[in-house]
Amino acid sequence: MARWAVLDATWQADSADQCTAVGACWAVIRARYRxxxxxxxxxxxxxxxxxxxxxxxxxLLTLCWRRMWQPKALLALFxxxxxxxxxxxxxxxxxxxxxxxxRWGGLALTFFLxxxxxxxxxxxxxxxAISRRSERRxxxxxxxxxxxxxxxxxxxxxxxTVGVLAPMVFPEGFAGDKLWRVAVAFAFAFGxxxxxxxxxxxxxxxxxxxxxAKALALTPYQRMRLVLLPQALTNGLPATVNLLVxxxxxxxIVAIIGYFDFAASAQAAYGNADWAGAYVEVYLFVAAVYFGxxxxxxxxxxxxxxxxxxxxx
Numbered sequence: 001m002a003r004w005a006v007l008d009a010t011w012q013a014d015s016a017d018q019c020t021a022v023g024a025c026w027a028v029i030r031a032r033y034r035x036x037x038x039x040x041x042x043x044x045x046x047x048x049x050x051x052x053x054x055x056x057x058x059x060l061l062t063l064c065w066r067r068m069w070q071p072k073a074l075l076a077l078f079x080x081x082x083x084x085x086x087x088x089x090x091x092x093x094x095x096x097x098x099x100x101x102x103r104w105g106g107l108a109l110t111f112f113l114x115x116x117x118x119x120x121x122x123x124x125x126x127x128x129a130i131s132r133r134s135e136r137r138x139x140x141x142x143x144x145x146x147x148x149x150x151x152x153x154x155x156x157x158x159x160x161t162v163g164v165l166a167p168m169v170f171p172e173g174f175a176g177d178k179l180w181r182v183a184v185a186f187a188f189a190f191g192x193x194x195x196x197x198x199x200x201x202x203x204x205x206x207x208x209x210x211x212x213a214k215a216l217a218l219t220p221y222q223r224m225r226l227v228l229l230p231q232a233l234t235n236g237l238p239a240t241v242n243l244l245v246x247x248x249x250x251x252x253i254v255a256i257i258g259y260f261d262f263a264a265s266a267q268a269a270y271g272n273a274d275w276a277g278a279y280v281e282v283y284l285f286v287a288a289v290y291f292g293x294x295x296x297x298x299x300x301x302x303x304x305x306x307x308x309x310x311x312x313x
Contacts, residue, residue, distance in 0.1 A: 009026050010024070016275050016278045024284075029281065035265055036107065040260065041105060049089060052088040059077060063077070069307075081115060081119075082115045082119050085112060104179065106260065107289070109259060110252070117251075120188075121187040121189075121194055125194025127191075130198075130229075131143035156253060156256055158189055160257055162185040163257040200236060200239075201232030201235035212227075240301070266285075
């Protein structure tokens with residue numbers, strides 16, 4: 001493996017025909033990296049997409065800093081990062097030409113779907129979990145129906161419905177942008193799965209905790225915010241981290257409705273005559289990127305779990 005990947009590998013070439021037959025042809029990454037990272041994004045504006053990806057990476061690195069684990073800091077980070085990302089990608093601001101969403105692609109599109117899914121899905125999951133515990137039967141039944149309906153449907157069917165069938169159902173102009181519909185649907189599905197994790201965390205709390213809060217004359221809102229919800233989120237942290245990792249990988253499913261995310265761009269990277277034989281190297285590169293980001297997310301989650309155990313002890 002070392003001989004194939006390093007010693008006998010070809011690092012510079014104009015096509016796969018110039019690569020050695022006994023080693024890896026890493027030259028395809030050098031030649032097609034723009035397509036892998038940015039898809040069909042305009043070449044002269046790709047610095048914006050690179051900067052937007054940098055915002056996502058910086059957000060993950062910032063979360064490693066324990067001082068950012070405060071509610072206000074997390075709120076500012078989770079709101080500021082998506083706003084900065086969308087502003088850079090869309091443009092329309094002074095000095096930034098507008099780029100429609102159908103030109104977005106590559107790793108930048110994967111990061112966009114993931115950011116929207118997390119920022120919208122996490123609060124939605126908490127809200128749905130609390131709604132299912134509501135004393136109002138209509139609210140609890142509606143939340144339960146939404147969660148169960150989404151969990152029983154394949155993700156492909158959900159994305160195909162909102163991405164392809166929605167314009168046929170709604171009047172012209174009311175369906176909205178296709179990518180935003182897909183991103184919101186992706187976030188809603190994530191929120192439904194997260195709601196079950198939060199609900200399980202709430203059920204794991206001893207009833208004496210809630211009774212003690214009632215004895216202190218705390219309002220239902222105060223009991224949930226100060227006593228129950230912090231413990232529920234802590235109880236569900238391992239499952240939430242697992243869901244975060246799975247969600248990052250599942251962004252590749254948008255290729256089924258015609259979007260060139262990072263995984264779909266890989267096929268386009270070797271899908272021409274010059275690099276047709278270098279598909280192994282392209283997919284190894286894509287796998288390494290997925291593995292790297294998923295590992296960082298998992299490591300960050302385990303670090304938070306460790307810190308929580310220390311604080312509890």
